[in-house]
Amino acid sequence: MNELTTSRRLFLQASGAGAFVLAFPVLAEGTRRGGEGYRTAYLKITPDDEVIVISPLAEIGQGTSTALSMVIGDTLDADWGRILVELASVDPAYNSPILFQQLTGASTGTSGFNGIFRKAGATARTMLLQAAARRWNVPVEQVQTQAGRIIGPRLGMDVRYGELASTISLMPVPEKIIERTDARPRFEGARITRIDLPSKVDGSAQYAVDLRLPGMLYAAVAAAPVFGGKLKSDQRAEVLKRKGVRGIVDLPNGVAVVAERWWTARTALDALQPEWAETPHDSVNDASIMAQFERDFAAQPGVVVEQRGSPEQMMGKAHKVITGRYQVPFLAHATMEPMSCVARVERGRGEIWLGSQHPANARAAAAKVLGVPDDRVTYHPLIAGGGFGRRQETDMVQQAMMAAKQFSPRPVKLIWTREEDVSHDFYRPAGISEIKVGITGSEIVAYSHRQVTPSILARMYPVAMKEFDSVVTDAVVPPYEFQHVDARWVRSETHVPAGMWRSVGASQTVFAIESFIDEIAAEIGIDELALRRKLLAKTPRALAALDKLVEISGWPGPTSSGSAIGIGLSHKWQDCLVAQSAQVAIRDGRLIVERICTVADPGRAVNRDAVIAQMEGAAIWGLSSALFGQITIANGCVSESNFHDYRVVRLSETPILDTVIIEGGDPIEGTGEGGSPNVAPAICNAIYKLTGKRIRRLPIMTQFMEQEDR
């Protein structure tokens, strides 16, 4: 096979898409130098016309590398075929304007950075125009750009960006930006093949698991099954005699085997037969955790998350008060690429290779192992096989660095087994949500929502932790027009680690709210759409989304075919407004989700197809957790271990997905997570229509079976 031909064909067939390159050290803004082209933190133009977009965001499949390239492509007026993407290393220049740190999270990638990249592209274009005007001694108004070239008013006045790149690197940043006014089509809004896709269809994309360095060793790890546990003993004397095994690394909460090949390390790990010391958590199980939640819920009023009007008074005066209590389990991420990291230590300096959603923390975790300042560790970003919040953590970095330190200067590649990945995650926390509304006539006069869950922020981002955890309580008050509101949170910690998980708190709160809205509608005696429309009368964009949903979903749906359509609507923090429906059938006792329709309004979609992909993916994410998702705690540890018992949706269970994006106008909002949390309540609402049974505990499948058995 001719590699060159292959890559060239790929390149052409990707509709002229730019290439995807790995990062090399980046120069921050203000360190532009002459002679080597134009170099800033976000954008470089090389003397040979390459336009290098430096993405501050991890590329975990969400496609932000392409979206930011489209923004640069338009504002710089670049030739799309010359755009390359580099993933950024660690630098304050890459801190999110929304999250104030270099963090790929909360769906804030494009919404957070598009403004910076617009400015970066437009600034460089302005300087190119100025430089050309000066070179030709003509007024700047008489020069224009044209896809990577600058054209002047007279014949022969035609220069490539690369020819002026070094010149503009010495120019002062212009005070006034010259905006593009030409009528040529823009990349934004067009259908563009994502820049990372060619490498993802021919197998050449390189994830941390794929990195191969000279002299590299491989590590497999086993952490204590009970979180926080310690190693008591193992069979290392025997294991060390095995061919290819290079050593054992003691970790704070476990043990790793290092070998010349990963399979050798992995099989040696089985032979190691680690025994674990007793812990105070050895008898914790789901029932004891739920009992603790119930106890804390009964004993504490909870801290106020949001309050308006006089909820207590209005609740007291209401003709009727109805209550719904909803429960969700712990959930794992199960990214397709299990946790992995390559690390190397040489002469007191460290290097790490991985796709991290939080590079500064990853670097700090590595530096801490070495006892050196953070800047003695270099972060080499790679694309990652799924993130969903899991790669904001640094546990895999610490482990890889401990192994690398022991085997310095040889690099060590750590790859977790799937079993390790499922049983040592930072889980979407389990919890209980109780909603109470006061109803007088057909009016909802008071809304109260009380949750009990563990916190996430307290461990991960303590500076962001208030009296309450704004992440687990996200969307606890819906976008409906309620005058009198009381939302509270009861903190109840367990020894099970809790972390960010695509859609996080909304996956609990929206399940409760959007299920209960249907319960309220039934109580009042109006249909669920009419109730939502009434409560959103002053939110035209939400009404437009609902109207579109009705149009594409066919709600209220066929009554003859044995299926029913349930709906939901939500607008989580930093993410877009989403109205969603699930068409559900029950055939021969089997629950089938036939179709999910999604209407999302992110304000504006930079890469429309990628936004649709995010909605489709989020729907499947929500569907997996709604139907099957459950991490069970028994004897202090996770019972599930792999995809056979931590079940996720496959193609045969994939509903027909219909997605419509409405661009309701600026500002741009996130699109990564909003398509997920309505799925569970929409399905439960449809099941209620079909069976009259209300499911208040996830996952649905276990509930559904229990109900069918009765």
Added chain:
Amino acid sequence: MAEFELNGKAVSVEVDAGTPLLWVLRDDLGLTGTKYGCGIAQCGACTVHMNGEATRSCLLPIEDVHGARVTTIEGLGQGGLHPVQELWLKHQVPQCGYCQSGMIMAAAALLSENPNPSDEDIMARMTNICRCGTYSRVRAALEEARGGNRMGAPA
């Protein structure tokens, strides 16, 4: 020692007989397009073609590969892009991309046996797991492959 044909070339490897083909491909032969996802033949990220059939390589001992013809994602296109890879690009199927080598190998094997697979064939054969949730685009690509005939809802 195991000898087999890999992407059209004869290879021989000196590894323990029980080593799964996946790890021989990745760590001994340097072909990392085939991925580890579960190690128990559940997710399909490790799918290769063995004698033309979609085969999960994570549990397949190298001794059982002796004499076989193996194709990986790197060899699927034979110098260009395989039509399935072209469809994957056209429909922008991959997100994180990690499962897609296996997904593409499963689809290519399915279509080579039956260029016009039924909904049931597709559902039975495309059992690979994708956590990004790209299934609807996998469906769309396969619908185009079978002449634009749309798939129905799951039944």
